[in-house]
Amino acid sequence: MKQEELIMKKRMLGLLLTAALVLGVTGCGNTTEKKTTEQAKGSSEELTTEAGETQTVRLGVWTGGIDHYLAVVGTEQGIFQKHGIDLETTEFASGINTIDAIVTGQLDIGMIADFAGVNRIGNTQDNFDSKIIGRYVTATSWGLYVNEDEVKDLSDLAGKGFGTIPGTITDYYAALTYEKAGIAADEQKLVNIDSTQAMLGVVDSGEVVAGWSSGASAKKLEEHGMKKFLTMDDLGISVDAYYVASKDILTEHEDLVEDFLAAIKETEEWITANPEEAAGIVENKIGIPKDQAAANIEASTLLLDFKQDSVDHLDGIKEWAVGAGMFEKDYDIKDFVDTTALGKLFPDAVEN
Template sequence: MKKRWISFLVILGLTAGLAGCGTQSQAAGDTKKEDTQTAGDAKTEEVQTVRLGVMTGNSDHWVAEVGTEQGIFEKYGIELKVTEFAAGINTIDAIVTDQVDIGNLADYAAINRLGNTQDDTDLRLIANFSSSSTGKLYVNPKEVTSLTDLSGKGLVTLAGTVWDYWNAKTLEQAGIEGDQQVLVNVDSAQAALGVMTTGEGVAFWASGTNAKKLEEAGMEPLLTMDELGLRTDAYFITTEKYIEDNKELLTNYLKAFQETQDWVLEYQEEAAKIVEEKTGIPQDQFLENLKQEKLLMGFSQDTKEHLNEIKDWALKAGQFEKDFNLDDFVDTTLLENGGFM
């Protein structure tokens, strides 16, 4: 798919996650002895560190913060070390360079990375933890009033992430081809907000806090994911070796994550206070974000079909050179061990 690219190095608005990429933490699998009274009156003497890479402000981020605050991860013998990143795809780089043990990423980003490294990667998807189809395409109303107005104008993207997929499907829907496809490449959603307000970009897919900021800047929604027939699933990913060495630890991590999800849904107001304190997301915005996202823990047949649909599209679009079997890069044994499947 031919397109013109405009790249910007945008410093304003970068998340703390990029600077925090090198956060030091106890090595995976190292343990320390503690006599710890945990949530639910459970007790464990061995605490193991799990280094988690999250997308700033995403559900995995605030579940990690709430679960730590409530002692749920501690209950399962886990000391969670969290490092924030601008996009889920960045967590894969952190896994490969041994900066984190587990990362999160969206469906297209997973397929794109696996497709392009299929012959020399041991990355494995281990669980689908959320799903959403509530994103909207926000546009500058002075520049865009219909999809066809995007021809020759800047559609903002984060290269290699799910934004590439959303934008490609948007341009397909609009019937815009070749050199009239203009993608403005930025390195974070926060940077995208800056590009939109300066006029370098005229359209950006957003939800939650980012959508609210765009609305405050005068941008208006033009298209929804539902109208485009899209949904976005988020996954945990790690390596085959880490799974082999830490089966019980990872199973407990998934249990703790789901227990925290359940707690958040039951005690939404209290969770909102914790999230605001830990992440800066206003309580009302957190509660609105929570309505827009389905929290889950599993790897259903529907999930596999969803990923295979994206894979088939990406292969046809030339995103990678050859097909691959998705099952080769999915490991559900942890979910099975934890009673999720």
Template sequence: MRKRQMLTWITAAALGMSLLSGCSAGSKSAETAGSTENSAQSTSDTKKSGDGGLTVVREAVMSNNLDQWLAIVGTEKGFFEDEGIKLEVTEFAAGINTVDAIVTGQADIGDLADYAAVNRIGNTQDKTNLRILFRLAQGTGSSLYVNPDKVKDLSDLADQGFLTLPGTAWDYWNAVTYEKAGIPEDQQNLVRVDSSQAALAVMTTGQGVAFWAGGVDAKKLEEAGMKALVSMDEIGLYTDQYLISSTEYLAQNPETVESFVKAVKTTQEWVEENTDEAAGILENKLKVPKQQFIDKFENYKMDLDFPEEAVEHFDGIKAWALENGKFAKDYDLKDFTDLTAIKKLYPDKVAE
């Protein structure tokens, strides 16, 4: 099985490039980083003044994800500029890539989903400079898309290719799905791909039969004849998204971080009150029908917080990951958060 999975990984990368090139192209390109967590240089020499004395903040976002949408809308409406920030955005395929950009000094702030954060911290806990700033949102918008000719029920996933992006939330979602389906480990066939775009290619060529997807990715799967089998709500899943930074950047730029936090909060509140207009802005910028954004926003509970509920959610995933050998030893989440900004600005949003 190991050999077959590795071959599928390579094929997925090739297919993703040949069939779906351009699906995740951003407005600014950036290389993903290496593996050494403390390789980031001091960010004080990379921060510069933008037009009109604005402070540049480099944000790494996930393609077709809430953090990207908020960055676009907040910039278009001038909310970041109002806080003295010139936001420079670089788009990546997954949250784990945004982390790489941060630890190598290519970005100041980025987005990371719960399982990816649990796993990354767990495997680099003795050397990482990453810190969680706040929870951006809870999301339940993905559904399990399947090849309807091969999967009618969750139990049909046994021995068939179930796509995952290693080290990301997909690993956890798939594990919970297998558990719900009662499929033993020796009948689990995880097919590893390097991006959601590659997953779409593998699904459409028949090398995989199931993939958790939402938003634009879900639409493309539907257009290719795939069907939604179950939603995250139906299987008891949801995903917390966090914004993260490095210890160096946080120590050197406390006022800028506060300004960034306020701009994100203002953007969230405006989007909730003006979802149709926000979707129109995104349609214009990303060339995707605005109804898709309207539908997706409904699946997010946006906030800017880190309450006890968020701690318990993180610790629950961490316990699962530790039990399943994803990293060698336990750790305390408090050692890898820096909630200074939101404690100061919104103290009622943080666990005691």
């Protein structure tokens, strides 16, 4: 195949992946795996090598997500190698699928976003033995998009179609919007959709006059006449994502978890200092257009911590999920967190 055709296909894939990502954290979907190292390791027991050599960490990433950016940039810049890690990256169609792979022993570390994580833990809490080891990104890139002819004040949403993807973070954002607007339950009119294309259809038909979106999907809504009316900052919320580690690597190779987190921290600092160069690496390695990668980096605050604000953030989502009947039994989020490695490296990044 000619080189030009390869590049074009890669760019097209990047555009499709970017569009898919902005639907939000759904916590569902079929698993799509893609190995990005030459060989796979069978279990965490194979992590130990001779002194001075690198050790393999099997990392699962959400294809095209910020965690994917960190993996490819850190590898390209030699940061993981510097910290003694041979990073074996496997791509998945959604972050929640990385947790499934940890449970089945395919991965050592994966990622989970706030809403999907709260929901997964809530529905599997008696058997969920992986642990959150740190938050790596927070963002406020979502917005409420409305038909300005129909919505001039939040109260105008009463009795009018509000698009949402059922069982996802958009349900939560819709609930917070109604709460801010003071709209009673009998005046709330949620319209369930399952894709950006479906959202555009109900917007064009007039069935929906509002919905939360971001990135490429938000741009499409704007092309169909919708305007940003509310930001996440207006609601005092954010979308956060976390690294999750298997029980085996935490109990048997805590030093390797420390090495991984040290490499992530250094990679985040490099991306923050070199956003344009980082976006170029992402385009070359993943296929997401450089301008879109740069916009995603700009919309994200890279950090590595887990403090009380993270507990409060997850608790807020959990309380709503319990009330919405998404799972039956409440739980303490701290029971599913292990910041031992993070605290050893960066004491100020955890609660004392």
